[in-house]
Amino acid sequence: MKALVHPTEATYDHIADAIADKGYCVLPQLLPANLNNALQQRVMNLDDEDFRRAGIGREQDFQLNNAIRRDETRWLTLDNKIDKTYLDQMAEFRLAINRRLFMGLFDYEAHYAHYAPGAFYKKHVDAFKGESNRVLTTVLYLNPEWREEDGGQLLIYAPGSDAVIETVNPNFGCFVIFLSEQFPHEVAKSYRDRYSIAGWFRLLDPLQAPLI
Numbered sequence: 001m002k003a004l005v006h007p008t009e010a011t012y013d014h015i016a017d018a019i020a021d022k023g024y025c026v027l028p029q030l031l032p033a034n035l036n037n038a039l040q041q042r043v044m045n046l047d048d049e050d051f052r053r054a055g056i057g058r059e060q061d062f063q064l065n066n067a068i069r070r071d072e073t074r075w076l077t078l079d080n081k082i083d084k085t086y087l088d089q090m091a092e093f094r095l096a097i098n099r100r101l102f103m104g105l106f107d108y109e110a111h112y113a114h115y116a117p118g119a120f121y122k123k124h125v126d127a128f129k130g131e132s133n134r135v136l137t138t139v140l141y142l143n144p145e146w147r148e149e150d151g152g153q154l155l156i157y158a159p160g161s162d163a164v165i166e167t168v169n170p171n172f173g174c175f176v177i178f179l180s181e182q183f184p185h186e187v188a189k190s191y192r193d194r195y196s197i198a199g200w201f202r203l204l205d206p207l208q209a210p211l212i
Ligand SMILES: O=C(O)CCC(=O)C(=O)O
Pocket: 113, 121, 126, 139, 153, 154, 185, 186, 187, 196, 198
């Protein structure tokens, strides 16, 4: 991959302002096109074996799980060059946001997700107050030429409400950020294969930290 054109300081200012003002931000594009392309190639080349049916929390009950979400996921790891390039970009993002908002974001985890035709993810929150150290959710979409009728929209609800405040088509390169504990959201049923990377910035978990 050729040298990456990193997001500008002005872009990070814009994101930090949006998070501070309303708690979320939708960007038509954040990352350089060559990185988006490489990630798309990678996710399309992962086969069924690489993906694993995603679970919800500690819930092992397949029936319940199946009623709530139908995506398949695979974690990004540093030993893959393309995954690492993305994770490095998110490390830069983390520092840029910490410098502006003092959020104390400590690390980041992310998985590729594939929604086969018919798949969805019902309304949920990614983190419950005091139960998780996930504080900021990101989603990067990797679907060229998505059409409204393909479904698969991300619906973001107002905190503690049934009102949809944002409808996002999973367009190629689009990047969404929201406060994990604040915003219920769902993935409407997708009628096409839908690819994305969902990620979470986390706070330092005192239970997992080494004693110093
Ligand atoms: O892909 C999306 O639009 C959102 C996925 C999601 O909510 C999740 O994985 O927790």
